[in-house]
Amino acid sequence: MNHPIRPISEAEWPAFIAVLEEAFAVTFHPVEIERFKALTPMERTLAAFDADLPVGVTAIFDFDMTIPGGTRLPVAGVTAVSVLPSHRRRGILNSLMRRQLQDIKESGQSIAVLYASEAGIYGRFGYGRAADTVFFRIPKHGSAFVKNAPTDPALRLRTAIPAQARAEFEQVFDAVSGTRPGLYTRSPDRWGSVLADEEFDRRDDGRLRSILAEDDGGVRGYALFKIKRGFTDHDVPEGEVRLIELFAVDPAAYALLWRHVLDRDLCSRVYAWNRPIDDPIQHLIAEPRNLNAGTLDELWARVVDLPAALTARAYAAPAELVIEVADEPCPWNAGRWRLVTAKGTCERTDDAPDLSLPVQVLGASYFGGRSLMSYGAAGLVTEHRPGALRELSTAMSWDPKPWAGLVF
Numbered sequence: 590m591n592h593p594i595r596p597i598s599e600a601e602w603p604a605f606i607a608v609l610e611e612a613f614a615v616t617f618h619p620v621e622i623e624r625f626k627a628l629t630p631m632e633r634t635l636a637a638f639d640a641d642l643p644v645g646v647t648a649i650f651d652f653d654m655t656i657p658g659g660t661r662l663p664v665a666g667v668t669a670v671s672v673l674p675s676h677r678r679r680g681i682l683n684s685l686m687r688r689q690l691q692d693i694k695e696s697g698q699s700i701a702v703l704y705a706s707e708a709g710i711y712g713r714f715g716y717g718r719a720a721d722t723v724f725f726r727i728p729k730h731g732s733a734f735v736k737n738a739p740t741d742p743a744l745r746l747r748t749a750i751p752a753q754a755r756a757e758f759e760q761v762f763d764a765v766s767g768t769r770p771g772l773y774t775r776s777p778d779r780w781g782s783v784l785a786d787e788e789f790d791r792r793d794d795g796r797l798r799s800i801l802a803e804d805d806g807g808v809r810g811y812a813l814f815k816i817k818r819g820f821t822d823h824d825v826p827e828g829e830v831r832l833i834e835l836f837a838v839d840p841a842a843y844a845l846l847w848r849h850v851l852d853r854d855l856c857s858r859v860y861a862w863n864r865p866i867d868d869p870i871q872h873l874i875a876e877p878r879n880l881n882a883g884t885l886d887e888l889w890a891r892v893v894d895l896p897a898a899l900t901a902r903a904y905a906a907p908a909e910l911v912i913e914v915a916d917e918p919c920p921w922n923a924g925r926w927r928l929v930t931a932k933g934t935c936e937r938t939d940d941a942p943d944l945s946l947p948v949q950v951l952g953a954s955y956f957g958g959r960s961l962m963s964y965g966a967a968g969l970v971t972e973h974r975p976g977a978l979r980e981l982s983t984a985m986s987w988d989p990k991p992w993a994g995l996v997f
């Protein structure tokens with residue numbers, strides 16, 4: 590059955606939301622729907638129609654996302670992918686994804702990123718697992734820092750109502766967001782959504798709270814968190830600090846903010862559910878097993894315009910080689926490309942390849958967080974010239990590791 594695809598009109602927004610609510614089995618609060626609308630350019634939506642009814646939808650958030658080297662690249666943040674349960678497994682997602690990749694290419698964005706509801710969905714459309722998120726469950730009793738953890742007597746803490754400290758959060762976030770691939774420029778609407786604290790946002794974790802680290806010169810970091818209150822049968826406090834985000838411009842402010850959330854009165858642990866894989870807290874906790882860490886995939890990335898993407902980022906070491914790329918959904922990327930990082934060029938060639946790889950692997954390693962050598966060991970990259978795999982793997986690696994810190 591044919592399901593024509595086009596962007597929705599504003600009048601079709603309720604029908605668009607209805608597909609999401611059904612597919613995700615959620616009921617949004619009207620304020621949430623308005624917030625989402627403010628973040629979603631109508632012309633960046635797509636819906637597949639059954640007669641007049643949207644039965645499959647998706648949208649794009651436009652992000653300026655930091656890539657290796659610090660450039661903030663305009664990327665397409667794919668979101669709201671939903672197909673009505675009555676219409677699932679008839680190829681509607683497939684049609685939406687292919688059309689969306691065309692649109693992204695035409696809009697001039699060379700990279701698409703997304704946060705997957707299920708990790709098995711997007712590989713077939715050329716996305717690769719590009720970044721990880723780590724969760725920590727740190728008990729207060731096991732959270733002592735190493736003896737040489739940084740301190741600065743000039744620093745002090747200040748409790749603030751989050752909405753009232755927004756300008757200071759923005760100052761810190763703007764200072765750090767260019768330093769880690771995956772972080773992005775936050776629009777005013779995105780800040781509104783991060784700091785959302787209506788009654789229905791509080792659910793059972795209480796209201797949004799914040800603490801700032803500052804000195805006489807101004808703010809140097811902040812933490813946003815909630816506190817899930819709790820007591821044992823014997824009235825021993827066992828509240829949980831649920832850390833939402835913690836950013837600091839220097840190590841001493843970072844350590845002080847962590848110390849604060851770990852020591853919070855009436856709490857027995859911190860649950861930090863969304864942290865970067867190389868989070869420095871791992872080196873500050875003297876008994877690192879108490880981090881109780883676990884990892885999940887975070888950003889998935891898709892190279893949409895290969896030469897534009899590969900020449901936009903910086904490389905950790907020089908590389909000069911011909912890569913042969915397989916890319917069925919985006920045939921304009923398929924074939925052989927000569928990448929010369931020293932010249933910043935990536936051009937089509939008929940020369941023999943040094944490496945053959947699928948586009949998913951390029952997406953996975955684009956932000957510098959995934960080892961090409963490891964894909965080689967898995968048999969998913971083929972090396973034709975000895976040394977070529979290590980050369981490109983080293984060049985594409987990056988520190989710090991990628992992380993967006995955002996579920997979108």
Ligand SMILES: CC(=O)SCCNC(=O)CCNC(=O)[C@H](O)C(C)(C)COP(=O)(O)OP(=O)(O)OC[C@H]1O[C@@H](n2cnc3c(N)ncnc32)[C@H](O)[C@@H]1OP(=O)(O)O
Pocket residue numbers: 612613645667668669670671672673676677678679680681682683684703704705706707709710713
């Ligand atoms: C970035 C984001 O927004 S993530 C959110 C994704 N959405 C959800 O999880 C909401 C609930 N799920 C849904 O709405 C739908 O089931 C979707 C969107 C995941 C799939 O839509 P459908 O129209 O059923 O998918 P479609 O029929 O086009 O399938 C295309 C391919 O994806 C595969 N596929 C579909 N859903 C899944 C899944 N959940 N896991 C793994 N593979 C899947 C199909 O088997 C098919 O594979 P093939 O190409 O090898 O034959």
